[in-house]
Amino acid sequence: MMIRLLTALALLACGTANAAEFGALQADKSTLAFVSKQMGVPVEGAFRKFTAQIRIDPARPEAGHARIDIDLAGSDAGSAEANDEVKGKSWFNVREFPTASFVSSSVKTLGGGRFEASGKMTIKGKSLEMRAPFTLRQERGALILDGTFPLKRLDYGIGSGVWGDTSVVADEVQIKFHFTLK
Amino acid sequence: MSMATTRYTTTAIALHWLVALLIFAAFPLGLIMSDMPLSPLKLKLISYHKWLGVTVFLLVLARLAWRAVHTPPPLPETIPAWQRSAAQALHYLLYLLLFAIPLSGWLMSSAKGFQTVYLGVLPLPDLIGKDKALGDALREVHEMLNFGLLALLFGHIAAALKHQFIDRNGVLARMLPFLDKEPS
Numbered sequence: 001m002m003i004r005l006l007t008a009l010a011l012l013a014c015g016t017a018n019a020a021e022f023g024a025l026q027a028d029k030s031t032l033a034f035v036s037k038q039m040g041v042p043v044e045g046a047f048r049k050f051t052a053q054i055r056i057d058p059a060r061p062e063a064g065h066a067r068i069d070i071d072l073a074g075s076d077a078g079s080a081e082a083n084d085e086v087k088g089k090s091w092f093n094v095r096e097f098p099t100a101s102f103v104s105s106s107v108k109t110l111g112g113g114r115f116e117a118s119g120k121m122t123i124k125g126k127s128l129e130m131r132a133p134f135t136l137r138q139e140r141g142a143l144i145l146d147g148t149f150p151l152k153r154l155d156y157g158i159g160s161g162v163w164g165d166t167s168v169v170a171d172e173v174q175i176k177f178h179f180t181l182k
Numbered sequence: 183m184s185m186a187t188t189r190y191t192t193t194a195i196a197l198h199w200l201v202a203l204l205i206f207a208a209f210p211l212g213l214i215m216s217d218m219p220l221s222p223l224k225l226k227l228i229s230y231h232k233w234l235g236v237t238v239f240l241l242v243l244a245r246l247a248w249r250a251v252h253t254p255p256p257l258p259e260t261i262p263a264w265q266r267s268a269a270q271a272l273h274y275l276l277y278l279l280l281f282a283i284p285l286s287g288w289l290m291s292s293a294k295g296f297q298t299v300y301l302g303v304l305p306l307p308d309l310i311g312k313d314k315a316l317g318d319a320l321r322e323v324h325e326m327l328n329f330g331l332l333a334l335l336f337g338h339i340a341a342a343l344k345h346q347f348i349d350r351n352g353v354l355a356r357m358l359p360f361l362d363k364e365p366s
Contacts, residue, residue, distance in 0.1 A: 041296055041299045
């Protein structure tokens, strides 16, 4: 009886430990978007093709890890014309650098339900340290990560040459992520 | 006849010529920019075009409000009734287009996913959401209304010149008072 009870408790503990970590991305409920400013006009765009390998336990977010890979050819910059343009050499140069990636190195708790992932962002062959604050929320058995952070496009040489004029397209681009994990 | 009854008020004259000037800038700008490949210059021109459009829209509202409380000077009695009716119809259509064209441009921008931010600082609300098909349709509407405006302006200018140089009846001087000073 005692052994059976212990076994049951152990199984339960095991079960909760497994359930506490989320790692399966729900692609249809996850988005990676960005907002650029053109002549002061916020223009919505999105990275339609990406993979995200995220493992996070809401009880211990600090132990979490994330790797995001973006297929830049699937970038939606707001219009057909712009989609063609951003694939070109002066923007993402997808022929030479088809993917952009973010690999986390640590996650810290900021308090008030907010966390921050630090890691390396690699775009156009250039890697820079990046911090992305996010929130966690559990909903119907899923864990939802939401965050926004600014990225300076010129740090990575995105939109060089004539497009380097930040009075037309601002240097700062807001990256917005929404990941649903199960 | 006193000056007060033979010419438009200074405010009406200023609004008329200012709107005319802005339209003569915005119209070719619209034609040029829509044929340009994407570039920083194109983005600038699109913004300038939209700012001009918003300005025209506001000035036309001011013009209509002013006109509502200031009756335009009467036409010379020598002008036949059919011409009076034609002139009135043409003016109503002009006002309608000067109102509808910026509005269609504003809606078209919203449907295409580009908000209008007046002078780069004042965001106008998006009255409709992003919808590619609707954006393309509104672009057609915006273009058609503009060619309608072009036709009306052609008639408007031709009629003004006819009054000035053929009928010599002083109609143009109501909107260009300095013409009045010349001996007729």
